[in-house]
Amino acid sequence: MQIGEVARRTGLSADTLRFYEKIGLIAPPARDQAGRRVYDAPVLGWIRFLEQLNATGMKQADRVQYAALRRQGPATSAARRQMLERHRRHIQAQLEQLTETLALMDRKIADYESTEQAMGQTGDSDE
Amino acid sequence: MQIGEVARRTGLSADTLRFYEKIGLIAPPARDQAGRRVYDAPVLGWIRFLEQLNATGMKQADRVQYAALRRQGPATSAARRQMLERHRRHIQAQLEQLTETLALMDRKIADYESTEQAMGQTGDSDE
DNA sequence: GCTTGAGCTGGAGTGCACTCCAACACCTAT
DNA sequence: ATAGGTGTTGGAGTGCACTCCAGCTCAAGC
Numbered sequence: 001m002q003i004g005e006v007a008r009r010t011g012l013s014a015d016t017l018r019f020y021e022k023i024g025l026i027a028p029p030a031r032d033q034a035g036r037r038v039y040d041a042p043v044l045g046w047i048r049f050l051e052q053l054n055a056t057g058m059k060q061a062d063r064v065q066y067a068a069l070r071r072q073g074p075a076t077s078a079a080r081r082q083m084l085e086r087h088r089r090h091i092q093a094q095l096e097q098l099t100e101t102l103a104l105m106d107r108k109i110a111d112y113e114s115t116e117q118a119m120g121q122t123g124d125s126d127e
Numbered sequence: 128m129q130i131g132e133v134a135r136r137t138g139l140s141a142d143t144l145r146f147y148e149k150i151g152l153i154a155p156p157a158r159d160q161a162g163r164r165v166y167d168a169p170v171l172g173w174i175r176f177l178e179q180l181n182a183t184g185m186k187q188a189d190r191v192q193y194a195a196l197r198r199q200g201p202a203t204s205a206a207r208r209q210m211l212e213r214h215r216r217h218i219q220a221q222l223e224q225l226t227e228t229l230a231l232m233d234r235k236i237a238d239y240e241s242t243e244q245a246m247g248q249t250g251d252s253d254e
Numbered sequence: 255g256c257t258t259g260a261g262c263t264g265g266a267g268t269g270c271a272c273t274c275c276a277a278c279a280c281c282t283a284t
Numbered sequence: 285a286t287a288g289g290t291g292t293t294g295g296a297g298t299g300c301a302c303t304c305c306a307g308c309t310c311a312a313g314c
């Protein structure tokens with residue numbers, strides 16, 4: 001696979017893939033005779049995993065650190081586990097925040113609905 | 128209340144409060160004889176609400192738009208409700224993403240734990 | 255009456271995470 | 285053999301959301 005196909009399959013741009021390589025998120029792939037990047041299939045799974053971390057708010061610097069540990073092999077297993085445990089706690093905190101705000105949205109939406117029903121009755125109190 | 132106390136009570140910096148006023152998130156408060164901002168208590172609730180939207184990923188531009196609608200009064204009720212409904216859907220999508228990734232973290236953490244148990248047995252497969 | 259502390263303005267600077275570009279090289283199909 | 289598509293590099297630029305700063309005014313306490 002060359003960079004365009006990886007881009008197409010992952011939804012990232014070729015620029016982003018090169019950028020990820022530059023900062024160490026993705027290991028430098030092999031090159032063909034013309035100097036173009038040639039990726040192997042497993043990188044797709046890795047990129048998907050990185051996207052999961054990204055989508056759930058892990059910072060770039062931490063993803064870079066995790067990627068570096070991974071490249072260093074099995075000896076870093078405990079360190080990586082700790083990073084994932086930390087991220088797990090971060091995810092749970094977000095779940096709580098989101099659940100709370102979801103309930104708030106429901107209350108406010110219901111408020112707006114009744115306000116629209118009885119237009120001008122209660123007035124438009126707050127927020 | 129002047130700006131320092133609002134900062135203390137909300138956790139935002141005075142700079143951020145002035146910035147929020149500049150972009151229209153917070154209505155310009157009254158001023159005392161010395162030209163200093165004097166806030167009334169209800170602004171605290173509004174700021175807390177803004178922080179909820181912020182913490183759950185509503186973009187600044189959208190918060191500004193919501194704030195603008197709110198200042199325009201009851202006539203904009205329907206538009207605001209629609210914004211909250213949209214944000215509600217956004218929150219639910221995030222909940223799904225987080226729940227999925229939480230499960231993934233659990234699987235990977237368990238993997239790492241068994242790898243640490245049987246060091247060198249299975250090898251350190253992926254991600 | 256002077257220091258201390260809080261606040262004021264306008265504008266520059268920061269950190270993050272990309273995103274775009276110019277100028278060039280190479281492969282494939284017509 | 286030439287046009288079009290895909291790739292290369294290094295470096296500059298973007299958008300978001302603040303954050304910091306210089307140089308100033310003001311008010312209150314000792």
